[in-house]
Amino acid sequence: RTLRIGLIPGDGIGREVIPAGRRILESLPSSLNLKFNFVDLEAGYDTFKKTGSALPDKTVETLKKECDGALFGAVSSPSTKVAGYSSPIVALRKKLDLYANVRPVKTTIGSSNGNPIDLVIVRENTEDLYVKEEKTYDGPDGKVAEAIKRISERASSRISTIAGEIALRRQKIRSAAPTSIRDQPMVTITHKSNVLSQTDGLFRETARKALAANKFSSVLVEEQIVDSMVYKLFRQPEYYDVIVAPNLYGDILSDGAAALVGSLGLVPSANVGDNFAIGEPCHGSAPDIEGQNIANPIATLRSVALMLEFLGEEAAAAKIYAAVDGNLDAGKFLSPDMGGKASTTEVLEDVLKRL
């Protein structure tokens, strides 16, 4: 099988980690029978400054017509408001209807000093406040701005269904590892329906309904108000399996969970639609360390694996996960964010050796 992969480095360290993502795909063992065609594509703040658009039509069209999946690096935001600029990744998620943002957070055997964390945040990726419908008007005491938070039954239902499916798939993988402490898949629904009874209330009810489907009868379903969720996530992270949340809460929770495993440089994500997946490291463009070859490539390498999983290539994904875990457990080639001294290239080479 040949997969066509769009490469969108974006800004800052995106340009250092996306090439690492390409390298690992090219280095997969030939026994997997996978070939890749790569297409270089533009997006980001630098692209905006050059072309007037942060997400050129050509990028979207090429992804739609010529690609099976893509890797997205990171983009810088202007530090003050710039007319016409708006985040390309948010637009891309909507234009390709990549409705699920999947963010697994785990400790490896070597790195955890308490109970091992192994959870995944499944974030709705198309609506909530991210519809970006805003207006500003003059009030009696100065300006007033309003934004719309939109929650639909359709989006809440499909994100909850994919969360349930991920819980079942995780359980299947775990049951092959007899040391697992968790014996039942679990989905925790996050919301703030004690304040937002209609919007978050709809998310909560719809999630309950979707997860009550027959195929999820083995899945334990719980819920947690978003503020308590952050509290519990920090007090008892090992308790959680799959957390499903509306867009903004998912954004916040995944950065919080990343802090628990030591570095945003470890945490991958995939933007997933019915026939397409974009792997995207959770970290930003990090202009402070740009161009120094010290960015941690692990989040990107894991994002490559996650993309492959959602493109149906689980065996290839498993190879990458194992190689990354091997690098982390050995602890010899770690980047500075992990307390090590290895360069981006050295971390990458060590992972490639373990493939």
Next chain:
Amino acid sequence: RTLRIGLIPGDGIGREVIPAGRRILESLPSSLNLKFNFVDLEAGYDTFKKTGSALPDKTVETLKKECDGALFGAVSSPSTKVAGYSSPIVALRKKLDLYANVRPVKTTIGSSNGNPIDLVIVRENTEDLYVKEEKTYDGPDGKVAEAIKRISERASSRISTIAGEIALRRQKIRSAAPTSIRDQPMVTITHKSNVLSQTDGLFRETARKALAANKFSSVLVEEQIVDSMVYKLFRQPEYYDVIVAPNLYGDILSDGAAALVGSLGLVPSANVGDNFAIGEPCHGSAPDIEGQNIANPIATLRSVALMLEFLGEEAAAAKIYAAVDGNLDAGKFLSPDMGGKASTTEVLEDVLKRL
């Protein structure tokens, strides 16, 4: 001076901790020359079940006409949607225009095993998604619900001003303690203006403007996108001083910060307006431990102190803080959430002895 204090226990453990709050006020040394008149008031889910209203008019009227401040315990939310029920504390904040929710989070000398945490979250308390303007309609694929997030220049400006004032006041207190590591007051503005350029953009710009006032020339002003803020809060909590945030982010950040100091049972808050303050522990009504006399009263005792501070009684507040810190540092009478075995009453008595 005689202060008239409304007591609103609410539901669950609110009924166990608010009496502790009353006791500490009654036990303040007479040298402070403070007297208190107490008024018992109703609110909460039990009140709703009894009277059809979670916040009876009488409670609001009495607070407005006969009180200088109040203590609020906690309220339970119904576990499924109940027509007509809506959170009394959210309504109270708006009705009394208590526009600032002040939430200090700190470790005491004895309890911190890393760098000491000493920060305060200043949360806007009247608008954002808490305006609760929602509607539901039928879309092409099922129901759709919308909520309005409203951010005004006026509310953003006054919350930022009070944040700056709190930073200056904290610096004054710290400068009396020569061991302090921080030599400059700092305010960190939290927002998500990379997505919400108008609403959170207005919050950010207005906060910048308010904190550029002459009287804040000694205050360092920084900003942090909310998802990064949660990440940084967990990686480097000792770095922060005052964090100012719109309502919902403030809600989430304060639970996150509470996790860092070990228990929500330690974290106080005050709902502050121009001439009124309500002390309120950050924890909920905890129905699971209700009636067992094991709830941690510390969050309430500190909320009493915080209320007194905002009513201009700083000497009385300092006495309470010192007594609470003494109890925590000694570590002999700690409630179960802190790993101890002491009852609510025993913790309270130990604190009272230290007054």
